[in-house]
Amino acid sequence: MNIRPNAILEVDALERRFDVSAPWLNRLIERKPRRTLRAVDGVDFAIQRGQTLALVGESGCGKSTIAKLVTGLHPPSGGNIRFHGDRDRLQMIFQDPFASLNPRWRVGRIIAEPLRTLRPDTPTEQVSARVDELLRTVGLAPADGLKFPHEFSGGQRQRISIARALAGEPEFLVCDEPTSALDVSVQAQVLNLMKKLQKDMGLTYLFISHDLSVVRHMADVIAVMYLGRIVEIQPTADLFANPLHPYTQLLLETIPDLEAPKRDRSPMGGEVPSPVSPPSGCSFHPRCPLAFDRCKVERPQRRPEVHDRRVACFAAEQGKTDVQ
Template sequence: MSNALVEVRDLAKIFDVSPPWLNRVVERKPKAFVHAVDGVSFSIEKGKTLALVGESGCGKSTVARLLVGLYKPTQGQVRFDGADTAQTLAGPGGQALRRRMQMIFQDPYASLNPRWKVQDIIAEPLREHGLVSKPEALRERVGELLRSVGLSPVDAEKFPHQFSGGQRQRISIARALATQPEFLVCDEPTSALDVSVQAQVLNIMKDLQRQQGLTYLFISHNLAVVRHVADQVGVMYLGRLVEVADKAQLFSAPRHPYTRMLLDAIPDIHMTGRARTPVQGEVPNPLNPPSGCSFHPRCPHANARCKSERPALSEFKGVRVACHAVEEGRI
């Protein structure tokens, strides 16, 4: 896609979770591997938001860390503005690339250094990338960044423990914006916050996107949040993408049975008479995933082919979906 800022091709990450060597010898157990991300491909256009959703443990956060270079991919490629990020980060252009892509972490209580003042927390990327060095200019820039996220320049002299959760997450956003990035990876940035505070933080993020033309990868398990922020939605299950569609299309006509199951579980004020359907079954053990389509043990439409053959993510009426039942017209 010519207008894509970020392109991910067949991305995979395998973790070795084997017990220590001596334990394996004594218990006669083989090595154990988890396919946290298993052949994921997508692209994000400039100025747009792609949201990745799914149950805990489906690989969303691993994708986020792979995109910003915190993990090295086992296989596949991440391209940013046409260049391979793994090669760029390993070469002389690595620092310039890191300046263009930043990450907002899930827990505002853990991602800020409790011993540092807000001034030092937000000024760190400015110093690290050599953008501002003089103390007066640093103070002024930190004040601007705090104002951009709805805080006061006076807050620069406080410590993280003096703020609420929502205010801490705003500080995290200000730190991420310090290098004037083009691409922000947001790993469940509002999941640790109250609902009213979530709305404030999401509105700030939407305003910043409009003002600065930011591109977001937004990780979430909350479909109500996704509906508010996303342009496109990717649904993940056990390390794989099962459906990718525009937001309006995904919410109005979900294709994959897993997407339907997630949407059925959302309370709807306009359908108060309808019994709410909980998400059926449990996510399988990633150390021993099911054969064929990994969703088949929980799927009401599964047949023999689903149990033996893994579906590929293919185009179907403008939606990318990995499902034999959809492909064969059974649903």
């Protein structure tokens, strides 16, 4: 892939396999073969500086694995990740604000940790001044730095996670379901804060979520994943106006819509197959209303001549895009 002028992150043919075989002795006695789970199976995307790319998909589609690969928590099994920035300025916000904060540390120490690690020479007064400033930035009070995480609600804890991520002056934030554990009214506070911070500080987000309405609000570009692959990637407005992949269309058809409830709809049939033994060809073909013979044997790729690399689907290549 040619280098795009303003991309901060480029991911090419990224793969991550996990060995999910039975233990050695069981394999020997029961004659079971080794089994591999292809959590991420040939994924390409690029994120422009200052933008938000969202990965959406159902559980097990590999979106969180990509977050861990990008942050370096897992090494990739294949392909490459090019980060055109300072690796120290890449931070992550996790889903569960109850598990991601050390319950025995005061909040001030939690927020100061990236500073102490990345810039150990910073004088103590400067560190505490910076912690106070960060607490204010995320809408908390400097006095909150003396409290423990259990004294805060879920939304406040997620603000603390954001303050900690901001401590290292990041340019790139990986956000793995940052609001899934929060109630909607609190979710709105956190999403608004994240948008404001992006505007003020020029942050770039890799935003992972299963919630299409949240993603529509946050992202510039959306990549829809199914069983470890990106099946469709489009700017947000285009994706909602003109979804190209049958899976995206069915997903949009399926999500509950407050403004126009589809009370008598017929939901998408079937379930996501196991990623240990994915279907042949296009992994969506068993559930796809547009599938034909080729889909069962050959895996579709995103190609430049088909909607400008936006979709991996043989039916879409032939101009068939309506599942209804």
